Amino acid sequence: MSKDRGPASARPRIDVTRRSLLIGAGGAAVSPAAAARRGKSNKGRRVVVIGAGVFGAWTAHHLLKRGANVTLVDAFGPANSKASSGGESRVTRAAYGKDEIYTRMAADSLPQWQALSAVSGLPILIAAGVLFFFPNEQEYLTQSVAAHKAMGLPSELLDRREMQRRFPMIDFTGAALGLFEPGFGALMARRSVQTLVDRFVRDGGSYRQGLVEMLPAGAAAGRLDAIRLSDGETIGGDQFVFALGPWLPKLFPDVIGEKILPTRQEVFFFAPPAGDRSFEAGPMPVWADFNNGDFFYGFPDLEARGVKFAHDEHGVKVDPDTQDRRPTAAALAEVVAYRDRRFPRLKGATLTEARVCQYENSSNGDFIIDFHPTMSNVLLVGGGSGHGFKHGPEVGRYAVDQLLGTAASEPRFSLASKSAVHHREVH
Numbered sequence: 484m485s486k487d488r489g490p491a492s493a494r495p496r497i498d499v500t501r502r503s504l505l506i507g508a509g510g511a512a513v514s515p516a517a518a519a520r521r522g523k524s525n526k527g528r529r530v531v532v533i534g535a536g537v538f539g540a541w542t543a544h545h546l547l548k549r550g551a552n553v554t555l556v557d558a559f560g561p562a563n564s565k566a567s568s569g570g571e572s573r574v575t576r577a578a579y580g581k582d583e584i585y586t587r588m589a590a591d592s593l594p595q596w597q598a599l600s601a602v603s604g605l606p607i608l609i610a611a612g613v614l615f616f617f618p619n620e621q622e623y624l625t626q627s628v629a630a631h632k633a634m635g636l637p638s639e640l641l642d643r644r645e646m647q648r649r650f651p652m653i654d655f656t657g658a659a660l661g662l663f664e665p666g667f668g669a670l671m672a673r674r675s676v677q678t679l680v681d682r683f684v685r686d687g688g689s690y691r692q693g694l695v696e697m698l699p700a701g702a703a704a705g706r707l708d709a710i711r712l713s714d715g716e717t718i719g720g721d722q723f724v725f726a727l728g729p730w731l732p733k734l735f736p737d738v739i740g741e742k743i744l745p746t747r748q749e750v751f752f753f754a755p756p757a758g759d760r761s762f763e764a765g766p767m768p769v770w771a772d773f774n775n776g777d778f779f780y781g782f783p784d785l786e787a788r789g790v791k792f793a794h795d796e797h798g799v800k801v802d803p804d805t806q807d808r809r810p811t812a813a814a815l816a817e818v819v820a821y822r823d824r825r826f827p828r829l830k831g832a833t834l835t836e837a838r839v840c841q842y843e844n845s846s847n848g849d850f851i852i853d854f855h856p857t858m859s860n861v862l863l864v865g866g867g868s869g870h871g872f873k874h875g876p877e878v879g880r881y882a883v884d885q886l887l888g889t890a891a892s893e894p895r896f897s898l899a900s901k902s903a904v905h906h907r908e909v910h
């Protein structure tokens with residue numbers, strides 16, 4: 484990428500300054516250690532980023548742009564099939580109820596996705612709009628509307644009749660209200676991370692495929708000097724970022740442990756009726772149904788892969804290395820029953836694809852972007868918790884500010900704010 488923000492004309496009207504995220508209410512003062520890090524020049528600073536998912540790739544990108552010498556390492560490849568970033572598509576939306584911090588991050592990330600999309604051969608952001616619909620007026624909706632208003636985001640509040648008129652492929656029976664966000668929509672997940680890593684390498688970053696083994700004994704005392712790959716190579720650095728998604732608890736069992744819980748997610752794609760273009764992006768939005776707390780969401784037919792459905796659950800604990808990636812008949816039956824009720828024209832549609840992935844849930848749904856408690860040059864980045872993808876650009880920028888000591892830390896991203904008891908609070 485040659486620049487961080489797309490042309491103003493290509494962006495929706497979003498009036499959010501990038502600094503507002505970091506200097507917002509509750510931001511802690513810059514620590515003395517951070518002040519010391521800030522004092523150093525970035526030229527010649529060697530930073531190793533381990534994990535080329537969406538968080539690691541954007542962190543590496545922003546580091547490079549700020550003058551560091553960056554090596555990005557991944558065991559299986561950027562946005563590989565086992566990684567949480569490895570799916571086809573992810574929702575980007577700004578509706579977050581009370582959690583305005585994520586509304587700001589999504590809004591600040593959007594122009595960065597637009598800029599990446601502009602230099603990628605195939606589209607990365609498909610701005611079909613996002614429709615959240617609700618059985619009644621509820622706090623999440625009113626708080627989201629208030630946040631949108633305060634930030635000047637171009638959202639629309641729709642009643643059932645209007646939703647039915649605009650989106651006839653969905654049966655809105657039992658839904659009373661909807662929030663439509665133009666300008667947001669679908670991110671092509673795997674493509675975007677692979678494009679970003681490709682740009683990173685072309686811009687002078689290095690990428691190395693390799694498995695980082697357990698940290699050297701004694702590394703926990705003070706600082707880390709080098710990582711060791713399974714083929715025996717060591718890579719030295721001044722600072723290290725571990726953006727390992729659902730693998731973070733595996734490499735850091737003492738520090739992360741149960742603070743991140745990987746859980747199983749299944750997604751399904753169905754062929755739309757032949758010749759019917761109403762299920763394409765544009766006529767059809769990206770959508771989420773606040774079905775009395777039983778949350779389903781989906782995508783239009785992107786690039787002819789099929790119309791995608793998922794039941795958002797954060798339940799069955801899995802291991803990202805060993806979980807069975809075959810879809811279950813029970814999950815398929817649940818999605819088909821939902822599909823037939825809400826999307827009657829898809830009744831009987833052929834299952835074209837299914838994928839099994841995992842969320843890497845932090846205990847409360849907030850990200851973890853914090854220094855290792857004993858290794859002062861190691862930053863841990865993760866806990867995307869089923870909603871992290873869209874925020875990749877701003878997570879990367881925030882992580883780099885922490886490494887360089889150029890912004891205050893956000894208490895919600897701290898290790899101290901997470902526990903082994905899981906109570907998801909961010910939706």
Ligand SMILES: Cc1cc2nc3c(=O)[nH]c(=O)nc-3n(C[C@H](O)[C@H](O)[C@H](O)COP(=O)(O)OP(=O)(O)OC[C@H]3O[C@@H](n4cnc5c(N)ncnc54)[C@H](O)[C@@H]3O)c2cc1C
Nearest residue numbers: 534536537538558567568574695728840867870871872873
């Ligand atoms: C089905 C599904 C749907 C989702 N939907 C949405 C959505 O609609 N919107 C949204 O915003 N978010 C969504 N998310 C969440 C989002 O995709 C994740 O939070 C995000 O992709 C996490 O990225 P990451 O970089 O932290 O982890 P990952 O993408 O998992 O990357 C971690 C990387 O670390 C590497 N690694 C691990 N261990 C080692 C090691 N020892 N040595 C070297 N490399 C290693 C792995 O190979 C991997 O590539 C969804 C997630 C899933 C699974």
